[in-house]
Amino acid sequence: MSLSHEQIEQYAADGYTVLNNQLSASEVQTLKSSIAELHERRDPGTTWERDGKTVRAFHGCHMTEGPFERLTRLPRFVTPATELIGAPVYVYQFKIHMKSAFSGEGWKWHQDYVYWHEEDGMPSPAAINLMLFLDAVTEFNGPMIILSGSHRYGLFDPLVKPVACADRPDWEQHVSADLKYSLPQSLVADLARDATMVAPKGPAGTALFFHPSVAHASSANLSPFDRTTIFITYNSVHNVPQHLSERRPAFLVSRDNTAVTPLPVDTLV
Numbered sequence: 546m547s548l549s550h551e552q553i554e555q556y557a558a559d560g561y562t563v564l565n566n567q568l569s570a571s572e573v574q575t576l577k578s579s580i581a582e583l584h585e586r587r588d589p590g591t592t593w594e595r596d597g598k599t600v601r602a603f604h605g606c607h608m609t610e611g612p613f614e615r616l617t618r619l620p621r622f623v624t625p626a627t628e629l630i631g632a633p634v635y636v637y638q639f640k641i642h643m644k645s646a647f648s649g650e651g652w653k654w655h656q657d658y659v660y661w662h663e664e665d666g667m668p669s670p671a672a673i674n675l676m677l678f679l680d681a682v683t684e685f686n687g688p689m690i691i692l693s694g695s696h697r698y699g700l701f702d703p704l705v706k707p708v709a710c711a712d713r714p715d716w717e718q719h720v721s722a723d724l725k726y727s728l729p730q731s732l733v734a735d736l737a738r739d740a741t742m743v744a745p746k747g748p749a750g751t752a753l754f755f756h757p758s759v760a761h762a763s764s765a766n767l768s769p770f771d772r773t774t775i776f777i778t779y780n781s782v783h784n785v786p787q788h789l790s791e792r793r794p795a796f797l798v799s800r801d802n803t804a805v806t807p808l809p810v811d812t813l814v
Contacts, residue, residue, distance in 0.1 A: 546621045546811075548628055556629055560696035560759035563745050567621060567752035572813045573679050576775065579612045580641060580679075590796035592720050599648045602720060605796025607639040607777075612813060616677075617777055620807040625754060626673050626779040633804040637661075637672060637780035638797065640720075643773055644687050649766035651687060653727040657778075658757040659703050660719050660726060665798055666787035670696075672780040676753040679773040681746075687766040688744040689753075692736050696758040704729055715792050728760055736760060779805070 548562070556562045568576075583591070583603050590604035607613040616622075617636045626634050643649060657674060661667035682688045703726040706718065718725045745753050755761070757778070766772055785802045 546624055548625045553629065556754060556756070559693040559741075559743075561691055561693070561743075561745065561753060561755040563747065564625070564752040564754070565747060566750055568677060568679075568750040568813075570750070573749045575612050575813060576616065577679055577773070579606075579610050580773065583610070583641070588796075589794070592717060594645075594648060594650050595722060596648065599645050600643050601650065601722075602643060603641040604720070605639055605794075605799075606641065607636065608796065613639065613775075615808065615813055616775070618805055618808045619813065620811045622675055622752070622777065623779070623805050623807045626675065629673055629754065630671055630779065630781050632671070632781040632783055634673075634779035635782055635799065635802045635804055636777060637799055638776070638778035640776045641773070642776065644763075644766045644771065646686070646766060646769045646771050649687060649772065650722040651765045652722070652761075652763045653724050654730075654733045654760060654762040655703070655724055655727050656700060656758050656760055659700055661757065661786065661798075662700065663726065664719065664793050665789055667780070668784055668787065670757045671784040672757050672778055674755050674757060675777040675779065676755065677775040677777075678747060678749050678751040678753075679775060680771050681748045682751070682772055682774070683746055683768075683770070684744065685768040686770045686772040687763050687768075688746050688772070689761055689763045690742060690744045691755065692733070692760040693741040693743050695736055695740055695760040696756040698736075699758060701728060701732055701760075703727060719793075720797070733760065
């Protein structure tokens with residue numbers, strides 16, 4: 546599925562675009578069933594909230610689970626990603642954010658690209674995030690908040706949090722509530738004076754494409770409703786990171802930069 550001219554223009558200007566009804570009810574259920582199996586396995590890419598018992602996210606499961614691997618190759622997602630980046634793409638990251646009812650923690654204001662640039666040596670933000678809603682995202686269950694157009698300023702100087710614990714892998718601080726790189730509140734306040742603050746919402750099956758340099762955050766989920774989302778980061782095959790390290794394991798940052806081959810039939814099952 547190709548994007549409309551209006552959607553491409555919105556992405557360029559605002560740093561995001563929303564596509565409705567991108568997953569059917571049966572596809573959402575297939576993905577949720579696979580997520581239930583991940584809860585039983587506790588793979589190395591599993592991270593936890595501060596309580597130590599609530600799953601925060603699963604990482605890299607497209608490498609081991611068929612439905613997630615097929616999801617990354619659906620033409621309805623690969624085609625728009627390729628159009629917006631302007632080059633063939635590969636899967637750079639794959640993660641599932643649980644944001645569980647009552648206990649899912651938030652995300653501080655940050656830019657995704659700072660992690661990829663500083664930790665992995667990604668040359669430019671020639672990548673794109675795809676966020677898929679597996680639950681309805683509302684104003685109550687911790688939606689992502691975006692500062693529209695903030696990607697056009699490039700990378701900001703972040704606050705850098707020292708590693709909290711010597712026996713804890715550094716990469717965990719990149720995906721925990723205590724982010725290694727975050728944006729100063731004064732900067733966010735300045736940006737918010739000129740930029741529109743938006744919180745894309747929608748039913749399960751909604752897709753959100755957003756730029757890796759757009760400033761964004763989300764609050765904790767205080768509602769009784771889960772907010773399960775899948776993130777696929779597509780990167781240009783011409784934008785491969787220059788210094789991948791063991792601090793960032795393969796389930797967090799792919800070592801395979803082979804261009805995605807879209808499925809011949811656009812179906813998950």
